Amino acid sequence: MNRSVILTCAVTGAGDTTGKNPNVPVTPKQIADNCIEAARAGASVAHIHVRDPETGGISHNIDHFREVMERVRESDVDIVMNITGGGGGDWMPDAQDPSRGGPGTDMQTPAERHAPVGELLPELCTLDCGSLNFGDMVYINTADWLREQARMVQAAGVKAELECFDLGHVWFARQLQKEGLLEGDPLFQLCLGIPWGAEADTETMLAMRNKLPENANWAAFGIGRHQMPMVAQAMLLGGHARVGLEDNLYLEKGVMATNGGLVEKASTIIENLGGRIMTPAQTRAALKLVDPKTGKPVEGGDQ
Template identity: 45%
Template sequence: MSRPVIICCAVTGSADTPSKNPAVPVTPQEIARSALDAAAAGAAIVHIHVRDPKTTRPSLDLELYRETVDLIKAENKDVIINLTTGTGARFVPGREDPQQPGPGTNLSSPEIRTRHIEALKPDICSLDMGTMNMGDTVFMNTPGHLAAMAEVIGRVGVVPELEVFEAGHIRLTNSMIERGLLKAPHLFQICLGVPWGQPATTEAMVYMKHMLPAGAQWFAFGIGLHQFPMAAQAVVLGGHVRVGLEDNLYLGRGELAPSNAALVERAVEIVKAIGHPIATPAQAREIIGI
């Protein structure tokens, strides 16, 4: 049956992508403008990281988050804002002493990683539900840190978007739900194709979908060339869609995406071609339970 499908746009991320595609926004003004354009193209949710404007590197600066959110809300009060808590989880072992952090490590406390959530109280914030090798680094989210972050998120009334990169992350999430550490509504993001998590395949998405708790709403995405095939697969399987320059820099083979809005427009075409309408922000709030 036809149903409203929510599109989330992941606007910038934290990888070294501005050097690879000049459309990746960096400053609060650029990030906000790109988010607003994505919303105008059909995204009900915009997923926000911030970057140091001088270095383009990921940042935990509260004032950068505040400026970005204020700029979005000044022009569009309806779009659902989803702020990341993923920054501050990278660990690289030191070459001489692996017990000491090497270059690239940005491990931060749960308090620092959720400071902007407590201050700004967005509609949604991401919560990465486990540790994994990610490229050549370790993406470190211990159960204790996740419990501490979940407590802050729940206390300020923000809906956590539970990002799961492999099946074990769902097992941990389900355990935290059963222990009352994660309250309803339960919103999942199935992340596929990230080295070295689950591959971006139909089989992986089906497997992970069937592990989710009853009644959960879920999104899925694939990175790079898998972005649009996984968007279509998520719709067919009853989920919602995430696209954006965080996950994919290309609109087609050899064609750099000119904007986040262009990626959202392609997702809109896919969803409508399968036979579903695009959810408005108001419909998305009702579906998720915000």
């Protein structure tokens, strides 16, 4: 069991959720405010996407990312920042010509995906480690594209959080490590419950955990009603955890969640199991992240 838990809050995703829960943040200010709310509730890390402020839909606008980062870093709270590197991979074949993308398709090159990370230099960024049927669409991450993106993340000095939606993604992440494209001890995020990837259950989490490199740090999350059970399960199996409105809209049945409320509920679960949430400073030391204030890797510290 892991008694010192890094708790990530994924404050807003790219999914069509803004009409389902009014607490899902949309504008850069709202997203930044939710990062700050999560930090005050005890989160170690804030994971961010950005949205079109007018429509609430997908956005890759670097100015929106910049505004979020600046607002959080200028606030009176500390939290490790994690920018998505997985945007622009959605493919929906056109009904008349399946060789072309239809409505809902949103594709970017590896360089375009990496642009906010390379310019804004968060402590962490995600690197999704494979393709899969993501509900009714296909989420595309070809091996050579991921190698290219991994090289750019490495050159930027940002630590990659390796998002794995299925067992083969863990296999590919180990290959990236073998090829020297990952720095230090790798950090994995096991993403469970998304149709039609890895299921959100004990057997699946355990199978994925058992395939990780010996020097890996890892966390896991489940979506929807699986979110809180997976918090407990990840801790019991030796990992860290993630919650947030990107993955789950409800605090309990019929009760709309906030990011702060989800962090508080997860914290209670972890504390009731005998654990504690690591502070952002402790998280940086544990993962050997670059301190945004000094630009140097953090070493040691009370974990």
